Amino acid sequence: MHLTASKRAAITLALGATCVLAAQGLALPSAQAAPTTTATSAASPVTAAETAVARGLAASLADPGWRGRVRSAALGSGQVDLARLTSGGAAPAALAGAVTAADLKIAAAKGLGAQTGSLLRVRLGADSMKAALTPDTAPLVAVAADDDNGAAVTAYDSAGRAHTLSARQTPQQPVYVVDVDVAKATATGLAQVDKAFSQAGLSAPATSTTATTGGYWTTKINSVYLNDDEEPWILGDAEIFSLVSGFGFDGKVRVDTVDMPYLDNDHTTYYPNQILANWSSYKYNLADVVMMEDDGDTNYATLAKALADALLTITDQGAYVPLVDAILAAIPSSWYTNDADYVDSWYTLAQTSSGQLNGARGNGRMTVEPYFVQQF
Structure with missing residues (x-):
């Protein structure tokens, strides 16, 4: 799922109201040959690294x-680790080297350490392309789009x-898509956050009441549903x-992070x-x-610093103060395109909240x- 709303418009309205309307992008009607000098100078470091690998692949x-x-x-697994696929000498040496270099660049761009390991993967763009993926067919190779609209x-x-x-319109010819293993990056990034x-000092230890009460109260999510239309085929x-x-x-x-x-x-x-x-x-x-979404470009080190710098200025005045607006305002507006996308927010979740x-x-x-x- 990819959330295609205009995130810049969303943040502007979210800071002044409790409900934001999403705008959807328009689709091109057909596929045509384009000049080979596709511009990537304005692309993010992650997209630039992915593009270099896509062209090499x-x-x-x-x-x-x-x-x-x-x-x-690609037919045997929905998502293929490119580092593993190109290792062992089966792949062209230039491609294997490009994948290794791109993994390091992407880890750095996302504020992750080199120990994160491989992040790039490749997958078939859609299941409907499987029939056309014959041994004689050389598929196109694309990068997951870096623009929400x-x-x-x-x-x-x-x-x-x-x-x-x-x-918006799934092509008939098979297309391999190169993108980031966002699940792995998010888990690693949230640990760093x-x-x-x-x-x-934004995560002081919990109180010791557990020892006297035999456990602690939580809020448990029984079900969750997100509403967003017109998912592009290119995005996973x-x-x-x-x-x-x-x-x-x-x-x-x-602040506590919760991976979903x-x-x-x-x-x-x-x-x-x-x-x-x-x-x-x-x-x-x-x-x-x-609630936020990582589409691949999120720099978790920058996210943590931006939030810490903003939230450390807010002090307890003896009464609860909503913090949603402060969190949204702390995140750079450029991140409301295809980085850490704003999904939704819930104000004043209470310990007694139910339903x-x-x-x-x-x-x-x-x-x-x-x-x-319950404590054992």
């Missing part, structure tokens, strides 16, 4: 033997030519995470039974939730209930 598909190896991998996708053939495809929050599953914020017992803002890797598709109800908030960590019985909770933006809803975690 497209060129490598001129070799029938290697093309068959890629085809088998983009109507066009650039794909490369084995001769190095660029082709413009519609992002948690570490940065701890170092900044979303990677959703939430920031739960409130005031800790030390009087500082506390199961939220792949819109118009689908998921039943995760996932803990959203641990109330033993908060001074008040109220907290806020901001369906609609997001302020009207894009999501959750059903929750208080849940006591």
Whole structure:
């Protein structure tokens, strides 16, 4: 799932109202050959690295033997680790080197360490392309679009030519899509965000009441649903995470990250039974939730710093203060394109909250209930 709303418009309205309307992009009606000098100078570092690998992979598909190896991998697994696929000497040396270099560049651009390992993957653009993926066919290779409202996708053939495809209309010819393993990047990135929050004092330890009460109260998500239309074929599953914020017992803002890797598709109800908030960590019985999506370009180090710098200026005044607006305002406006996209927010989640909770933006809803975690 990819959330195609205009995020810049969304943040402007979100700071002044409790509901934001989303705008959808328009699609190009057909695919045509394009000049080979496709501009990438304005692309993000992640997209630039992906594009270099996509062009190299497209060129490598001129070799029938290697093309068959890629085809088998793509048909056998929905998402193929490019580093693993190109290792062992089967792939052209230039392509293997390009994948290694791109993995390092992407990790750096996302604020992740080199120890993160491989991040690039390749997949077939849509299941409907499988029948056309014959041994004699050299598929085009594209990069997952880096513009939420983009109507066009650039794909490369084995001769190095660029082709413009519609992002809304699935092409008939097979297309391999190069993108980032966002699930892996998000899990690694959120761990670094948690570490940065701890170092900044935004995640003070919970109270010791568990020892006397035999456990602690939480809010559990029973079901969650996101509403968003016109998903482009070029983009894969979303990677959703939430920031739960409130005031800790030390009087500082506390932020907890919650990874929600199961939220792949819109118009689908998921039943995760996932803990959203641990109330033993908060001074008040109220907290806020901001749900976001990582489409591949999120720099988690920058995200943590931006939030820490903004939230450390907010102090406990003896009463709960909503924090959604402060979190949204802290995130650079450029991130409301295809980086950490704003999905929805929930103000004043209470320890006693139960039943369906609609997001302020009207894009999501959750059903929750208080849940006591028993200590053994």
